[in-house]
Amino acid sequence: MRIPLITSTEGWHTKDLQRAAENIGDGIEIVPFRRLRAGLCGSAPTLVGDQISLHEFKVILVRNVPAGSLEQVVYRMDALLQLEASGCRLLNRPRAIECCVDKYLAAAKMKMAGIPVPRTIVCEYAEDAMQAFEELGGDVVVKPLFGSLGKGMIRVSDPELAYRAFNSIERLDSVLYVQEFIEHPGWDIRAFVVNDQVIAAMRRFSGDDWRANVALGAPAESYELSDEERRLAIQAAISVGAEVCGVDLLSGPDGTKYVIEANSVPGWRKLTEVTGVDVAAAVLAYAKKGL
Numbered sequence: 001m002r003i004p005l006i007t008s009t010e011g012w013h014t015k016d017l018q019r020a021a022e023n024i025g026d027g028i029e030i031v032p033f034r035r036l037r038a039g040l041c042g043s044a045p046t047l048v049g050d051q052i053s054l055h056e057f058k059v060i061l062v063r064n065v066p067a068g069s070l071e072q073v074v075y076r077m078d079a080l081l082q083l084e085a086s087g088c089r090l091l092n093r094p095r096a097i098e099c100c101v102d103k104y105l106a107a108a109k110m111k112m113a114g115i116p117v118p119r120t121i122v123c124e125y126a127e128d129a130m131q132a133f134e135e136l137g138g139d140v141v142v143k144p145l146f147g148s149l150g151k152g153m154i155r156v157s158d159p160e161l162a163y164r165a166f167n168s169i170e171r172l173d174s175v176l177y178v179q180e181f182i183e184h185p186g187w188d189i190r191a192f193v194v195n196d197q198v199i200a201a202m203r204r205f206s207g208d209d210w211r212a213n214v215a216l217g218a219p220a221e222s223y224e225l226s227d228e229e230r231r232l233a234i235q236a237a238i239s240v241g242a243e244v245c246g247v248d249l250l251s252g253p254d255g256t257k258y259v260i261e262a263n264s265v266p267g268w269r270k271l272t273e274v275t276g277v278d279v280a281a282a283v284l285a286y287a288k289k290g291l
Contacts, residue, residue, distance in 0.1 A: 003287060004029045004057055006036070006049060006080075008066035012269055013280075017061070020280035026288075033066050036079050047083050059089045059287050063265050065097060067146075091287055092264045096241040100264035103145055103177055106240050113239035115232060116258045118250075119180045126166035129176040133162045136180040142166075145175045155181055182252050188260070189223055189249040191233035192271055192279060193242075195286050198233050200277035201225050202270065222275045229257055236262045244283055 003021065005028050007014060018028045031049030039046040047054045054060060060083065065076065080094040092100075099105050107117045121132035122145075133140055133156075142165060144152040156162040169176055184206075191201040203223040225233065229249055236259045237245035246266025250258045268279035 001026045001288065001291075002029050002057070003027070003059060003061060003284070004031050004049065004052060004054060005061045005063060006031045006033060007063040008033050009064050013063060013267060016269075016272075016280040017284065020278065020284050023281070024284070026284070028061075033076055036076065038075075038079050038082065045082050045086070047079055047086075054083055055086055055088065057088060058291055059091065061091050061283075061287060062094075062097065065101065065265065089287075091244055091283070092242050096243070096245075096264045099240045100242060100245075100262055101146055103143060103261075104175075106262050109239045110236055110259055110262065113235060115236055115239060116256055118182055118258055118260060121178050123176050123178070124170065126163065126170045126176070129166040129170075129178055130159075130163055132176075132178045133159065133166075136178065139181040141179045141181050142169070143177045143179065145177050157181075182250055182258060182260075184250050184252070188251075189225070189229060190220075190266075190271065191225060191229065191247045191249065192266060192268060192277075193233055193237040193245045193247060194282050195243055195289075196234050196238060198225060198230050199282050200268075200271050200275045200279060201229075201233075202274050204270075220270050220274050232257055232259055240264065243286070 003026060005014060005017060007030065010030060014030065021028045029052055031052060035050040037048045062080065077094055077098060080090060084090050084094055099109060104122050107120055111117050119136055121136065123129055123132060139157040142154050142156060154165060156165055166176055187203050187205045189201060189203055191198045201223045202220045204218045204220045206218060232249060233247040236247045240262045242262065242264040246263040247259060248261040250260050252258060272279050
């Protein structure tokens, strides 16, 4: 069986999926996002990726949606939605990818589902962000609305530095996503959800940084989730519509478990290393389920 993988890179995760596919006699067809070509020339829309007719496949994997201009991003999502509408099964679905890439939308959906998330205020003017800074306790994390791997996040607790940061972001015509800083025990949890089941989890330590992110060098270890943590991880994935999802949880000072992120294109390199779970094989097994 051949399974297309639409992606922007051919890095470690692509190679790991290829390895897992080869182990069961299957193959992964790499389709770069920038080589997608949509057509409206016949009786039905067509979508070709690097000379491969994608409508021929029943299931397609999607990873690493690349950054680009507004036109590029909208077109790529339109292409995925068209592909889904034609009957192809995409992991993850386009709407789940759209939701998870937008921190505000993802947090709002989780909040509406009754999942604890840090208090957050989103605005466009520095003066409104300063008001948010005060309302959220004068110690906040400012995040890019779109982004991952902990990049672009800053923590500010000084009013003057906060004002400078907010003004700089406003001048860039960016949205100000301001979130209360949660005092935590020096670690967070990454749970990997596939088909409403947690297949593996790890604890990531922040060390000298307030962020616990393995992409930034944070050490990690295998972790056994409590029933509550498992339930929250699964509920978070369901709330954003992601069948394959990386969910990050953080313990607050009063014991409250917060969900701080739901990622529809999660990495698993460190997770596999510390838990021994073959995540790529689990993703492929689910992708082939019912075919």
